[in-house]
Amino acid sequence: MKEVTRNALIVAGLVILDQLLKFIALKSDFLINLGFAALHLVTNTGASFGIFHNNNTLLAWFSLIVLGIIMMNVKQIRKQHEIPTILIVSGLLGNLIDRVFRGFVVDFIDLHWWPVFNLADSCIVIGVVWLGAVILLEDFKKEKTPTVKTGKKKD
Numbered sequence: 581m582k583e584v585t586r587n588a589l590i591v592a593g594l595v596i597l598d599q600l601l602k603f604i605a606l607k608s609d610f611l612i613n614l615g616f617a618a619l620h621l622v623t624n625t626g627a628s629f630g631i632f633h634n635n636n637t638l639l640a641w642f643s644l645i646v647l648g649i650i651m652m653n654v655k656q657i658r659k660q661h662e663i664p665t666i667l668i669v670s671g672l673l674g675n676l677i678d679r680v681f682r683g684f685v686v687d688f689i690d691l692h693w694w695p696v697f698n699l700a701d702s703c704i705v706i707g708v709v710w711l712g713a714v715i716l717l718e719d720f721k722k723e724k725t726p727t728v729k730t731g732k733k734k735d
Contacts, residue, residue: 583662584654587662587666590666590670591666591669591670591673594666594667594670594671594674594699594703595670595673595674595677595700597699598670598671598674598698598699598700598703599674599677601688601698601699602674602678602686602688602698605619605621605686605688606621606686609621610688616691616692617689617690617691617692618690618692619688619689619690620688620690620696621686621687621688622686622687622688622690622696623682623684623685623686623687624684624685624686624687624696625683625684625685626639627639628695628697628701629695630695636679636683636684637679639679640676640679640680643672643675643676643679644676646668646672647669647672647673647676650665650668650669660714660718661711661714661715663707663710664706664707664708664710664711664714665707665711666707667703667704667706667707667710668703668704668707668708668711670700670703670707671699671700671701671702671703671704671705671707672700672704673700674698674699674700674703675698675700675701675704678700685698685700686698687701689702
């Protein structure tokens with residue numbers, strides 16, 4: 581039970597940090613150019629790379645469905661999948677809050693060579709890549725593990 585509480589607190593902390601950064605981006609209307617990156621406000625009604633532009637409702641429902649699937653299977657999440665799942669849930673919730681209450685997602689981190697993004701987007705991407713790598717590594721280890729034969733005959 582302590583792990584569930586800890587994980588919920590981590591999710592809450594990441595969502596609060598994401599929303600705080602977005603609030604600052606919206607209120608300060610900042611434009612900071614650091615050379616390699618910039619901070620400026622962009623509103624987004626679609627998904628990454630401009631796909632599903634103006635499909636905010638569809639993307640909100642998609643987020644709810646994915647969150648529901650994760651929550652229905654939360655007891656089956658293995659230890660090595662916890663942190664990436666926490667990141668994915670945090671990111672989905674952070675952007676879902678924007679979609680529901682603002683009608684768009686607030687993006688503000690611009691690397692000049694990548695679409696403008698936010699903390700929630702980073703959590704989702706890092707979580708998905710991490711989870712994928714863990715799953716692939718587990719599968720690779722299963723393939724390398726020799727099967728043990730008992731030598732018993734079937735009757």
